[in-house]
Amino acid sequence: MIEMLTYAFMQKALITGILIATACSILGTFLILKKFSLIGDGLSHISFGGIATGLLFNITPFISALIFALIGSVGILKLKEKSKLHGDTSIGIISYASLGIGIFIISIARGFNVDILSYLFGSILAIKETELILSTMLAIIVILFIIIYNKDLLYVSFDEESAKVSGINVNFLNTMLVVLTAITIVSSMNVVGLMLASALIIIPPAAALQLKMSFRKTIILAALIGIVSVITGLTAAYYYDFAASGTIVIISTLIFLILLTFSKIQAYNSIKKLQTN
Amino acid sequence: MHTPIIQLKDISFAYTTTDVVKDISFEINEGDFVGLIGPNGSGKTTLLKIMLGILKPRKGEILILQKNINVFNEWFKIGYVPQKATNIAKDFPATAEEIVSMGLLSIKKIPKIMTKEDKLKINEALKIVKMTAFAKTRITELSGGQQQRILIAKALVTNPKILLLDEPTTGVDQENQTSFYELLGKLNKTGITIVLVTHDIGRITDHVTKVASINQTLTFYKDHNKFCSKDKNHKHEHTLCIHKE
Numbered sequence: 056m057i058e059m060l061t062y063a064f065m066q067k068a069l070i071t072g073i074l075i076a077t078a079c080s081i082l083g084t085f086l087i088l089k090k091f092s093l094i095g096d097g098l099s100h101i102s103f104g105g106i107a108t109g110l111l112f113n114i115t116p117f118i119s120a121l122i123f124a125l126i127g128s129v130g131i132l133k134l135k136e137k138s139k140l141h142g143d144t145s146i147g148i149i150s151y152a153s154l155g156i157g158i159f160i161i162s163i164a165r166g167f168n169v170d171i172l173s174y175l176f177g178s179i180l181a182i183k184e185t186e187l188i189l190s191t192m193l194a195i196i197v198i199l200f201i202i203i204y205n206k207d208l209l210y211v212s213f214d215e216e217s218a219k220v221s222g223i224n225v226n227f228l229n230t231m232l233v234v235l236t237a238i239t240i241v242s243s244m245n246v247v248g249l250m251l252a253s254a255l256i257i258i259p260p261a262a263a264l265q266l267k268m269s270f271r272k273t274i275i276l277a278a279l280i281g282i283v284s285v286i287t288g289l290t291a292a293y294y295y296d297f298a299a300s301g302t303i304v305i306i307s308t309l310i311f312l313i314l315l316t317f318s319k320i321q322a323y324n325s326i327k328k329l330q331t332n
Numbered sequence: 333m334h335t336p337i338i339q340l341k342d343i344s345f346a347y348t349t350t351d352v353v354k355d356i357s358f359e360i361n362e363g364d365f366v367g368l369i370g371p372n373g374s375g376k377t378t379l380l381k382i383m384l385g386i387l388k389p390r391k392g393e394i395l396i397l398q399k400n401i402n403v404f405n406e407w408f409k410i411g412y413v414p415q416k417a418t419n420i421a422k423d424f425p426a427t428a429e430e431i432v433s434m435g436l437l438s439i440k441k442i443p444k445i446m447t448k449e450d451k452l453k454i455n456e457a458l459k460i461v462k463m464t465a466f467a468k469t470r471i472t473e474l475s476g477g478q479q480q481r482i483l484i485a486k487a488l489v490t491n492p493k494i495l496l497l498d499e500p501t502t503g504v505d506q507e508n509q510t511s512f513y514e515l516l517g518k519l520n521k522t523g524i525t526i527v528l529v530t531h532d533i534g535r536i537t538d539h540v541t542k543v544a545s546i547n548q549t550l551t552f553y554k555d556h557n558k559f560c561s562k563d564k565n566h567k568h569e570h571t572l573c574i575h576k577e
Contacts, residue, residue, distance in 0.1 A: 088424065203443050210434040213424065217414055217486075220384045222407040222438035264423050267470060273425040 059293045068179045068289055071187050072303075074194035075243045076255055076281030080263075081201050082239055083256035084277050085232060087264065088212035091142060094131065094233060095253025097150035098240040101127035102249055104153030106174050107160040116174060117186045120244065124237035127153060132233055177248030177300035180292060190242040197235045197242075204228065209270055246285065247300040254304045255281055262311035265318040280310050334361035336398065337494060337525050338383055343392035345375075345382055351390070351548065352378050358544060358553045360527060362493075365520040367540040368529045374547045376529045377415075380498055383527070384412055397493065408439045411487025411524075413480070413497040420479060422472050428482045429467040432457055435489035457485040461515060477501075477508025484515070494525045501532065513539055 059065050086092045105123025109116040127149050135145040161171070173181070201208065210218045211228050219225045236256070243252045263277035288303030338360040345353045353375040360366050370376045381387040383394065385401050394401040397409065432454045433446055440450075458464045461481040471479060480500050487495055497516075501509045509532075517539035520526050530536055533543075545551040 084425075088421065090421075206434070206437055206444050209426065209430070210437055213420075213426065213431070213434065214414060216386060217412055218434075218437075219386060220407060220410065220412045221435065222405070264425060267423070267472075268425060269468075269470070270426045270430050 059290065064180060065289070065293060067184075067187050068182075069286065071191050071194070072179060072246050072285040072289055073282050074191055074198070075239070075246050076259070076285040077278045078194040078197040078201075078239050079243055079255035080259040080277040080281035081205075081274050082197060082232075082235055084260040084263070084274050085201075085208050085212050086236065086256060087260050088209075089232070091232075092257050093143060093253075094128070094146055094236055095240055095256040097131065097146035098124050098128060098237050099249045099252045100150035100157075101153040101237075102241055102244065102252075103175075104155075104157040104160075106171070106249075107157035107164075110171070111160050111164055115186075117189060117241065117244070120174075121238070121241045123153060124241050125234060128233040128237035129230065132230060173248075174244060175248050175250050176298065177244065177246055177251065179246045179289070179299055182245045186245055190245050193238045193242045197239050200231065200235060204231070205274070208232065247303055251300050251304050254307065255284075258304070258307040258311050259284065262307065262314045265311070265314040267318065280307060284310065334363075336360070336395070337362045337364075338527070339393075339395040339398075340379075340383070341393040341395075343379070343382060343389045343394065345378055345387060345389045347378075353382070353389075353546070354549050356392075356546070356550045358550060360525060360542075362525055363520070363523060364542050365516070365526045365540045366528065366542045366544055367533065367536045368527060368544050368546060369531065369533045370546040370551075372531065376546045377498055379546060380496055380527065380529050384410070384496060408490040409493045411435075411484075411490070411492035411495040413483050413487050413495065413500050415499045415502050420471060424470075424472055426471055427468050428458065428463060428471055428474065428485075429454055431471050431482050432485045432489055435486040439490060453489050453491075454485075457489040458482075460488055460519075461485045475508065476504040477512060480504060480512060481515070484519075488519070492524065494527070495519065496527045496529075498529045499531070500528070501530070501535075509535060 060069075083092065083095070086094065102120040102124045105120035106116040108114070108123065109119025112119075130149050131142075131145045134140060134149060135142050138145070140148075207218070207223050207228055210223060211225055215225055239256065240249075240252045243255055247255060259280040260273075260277040262280050263273045266273070266276065268276065284303045284307035287306045288299045291297045291302045292299035336359045340359075341357050343353060343356045344351050356379065368376050368380065378387060382389050383396070385404070396404045397406065433450070435457070436446070436450055436453065437444055446454075455464065455467070458467055461484050463478065463481050463485060466474060466478065466482075471482060474482065483500075484495075501512055504512065513535055516526055516528065520539065520541075528536060528540070542553065542555055544553040
């Protein structure tokens with residue numbers, strides 16, 4: 056572990072990975088509570104269209120993916136609002152349209168010089184310095200926003216109507232939540248790739264929710280699970296040459312399964328205790 | 333002299349092309365406990381949402397604390413208790429204390445850190461609804477009746493002048509309903525104006541001072557004691573008067 060930290064590229068990968076895991080996990084907690092967690096998946100598809108467009112027009116794919124994801128996130132909200140469609144239908148329409156654009160561009164460009172697989176599956180150890188810096192900065196922005204607005208976001212997740220009545224700017228918070236998700240998905244593209252980007256948004260908070268703790272403790276635990284998964288994944292990638300992205304997702308899934316089992320045993324014991332009393 | 337606290341003037345509202353509520357006008361005075369009754373689909377919840385500014389009427393004017401609702405900004409003076417107990421997600425990660433603290437967010441400045449004074453207000457609100465012992469318990473581990481008490485504490489934490497409740501006892505057992513309505517009666521006696529939407533009219537009769545019956549339009553709005561002694565023909569009125577007699 057110590058040896059690994061002597062390399063500058065590993066230090067950068069760890070710092071970026073930890074920040075992105077924190078951003079994903081805390082943001083994901085609110086998305087799960089609002090039953091909107093699949094927007095992460097939708098925004099991954101939208102970003103794919105952005106990457107293909109960027110490669111075709113020689114724009115940095117990170118930037119074109121970010122632009123596509125930001126426009127797509129607001130588009131999903133507006134489509135849901137104006138057409139009165141269900142959230143998942145709006146996500147499906149916009150994300151598959153963008154995915155279609157991506158596939159169409161790849162087919163007319165007859166392949167690209169760059170390895171599009173690195174965007175799909177992530178390559179944090181081989182990513183460009185500028186993209187690492189951008190990912191880190193965006194993750195910090197997301198974390199700061201959530202620290203500032205976490206109580207309001209919890210209120211909106213609990214009861215949107217009551218929050219609106221008490222004067223909370225619900226529209227602003229809902230828009231920011233999807234915009235920040237778009238930013239987070241594109242930032243995490245370097246760590247776990249687009250295919251698995253939404254895994255870090257869903258799995259760590261879902262694992263933390265199993266312990267049935269207060270909101271404060273849940274959000275801290277979700278971030279810790281995300282961070283542990285990233286550190287373990289990168290360590291495995293360094294020492295055993297495993298794919299970092301896949302290992303990160305497998306570790307977080309294992310933590311989820313352990314906590315799920317623990318919570319079921321705890322519930323079983325509580326019922327047993329009640330029956331014997 | 334009664335001070336009007338909510339005034340509805342000629343209110344009509346339609347979700348699509350047909351009016352759900354039509355030409356409704358009445359006043360709620362300071363200290364009133366109004367039971368807003370009516371059959372399912374009569375528009376009573378819609379009317380409550382119009383009073384709360386959640387829905388905008390197609391026609392008419394609403395005054396809250398004598399200010400037009402479009403310019404009214406003292407929403408911390410209004411406590412709202414939704415029909416929520418049955419809708420709380422079973423894995424929602426918040427303690428009773430955290431839920432009550434949500435009521436204070438609208439009057440706090442960013443980053444909205446809870447001070448010692450805020451914690452005292454939260455404890456006081458929990459004390460009023462007799463839920464102090466459950467402050468650290470997760471909301472999902474409480475019974476339906478206890479959850480509704482926590483939602484009332486959330487509405488009371490800003491010391492509101494008006495409390496509006498939308499069928500708050502849905503999913504709550506009979507015993508807890510009785511103590512819940514007693515709690516509302518006590519709150520009303522401390523000076524809080526209460527508007528309660530319900531179709532469980534028999535249970536509110538011991539506490540309400542006025543009854544407004546809605547069925548798209550306002551079918552009657554009377555002082556509770558007056559119509560109990562005079563009109564006994566209306567089905568709702570008859571049910572409402574049983575307890576009074």
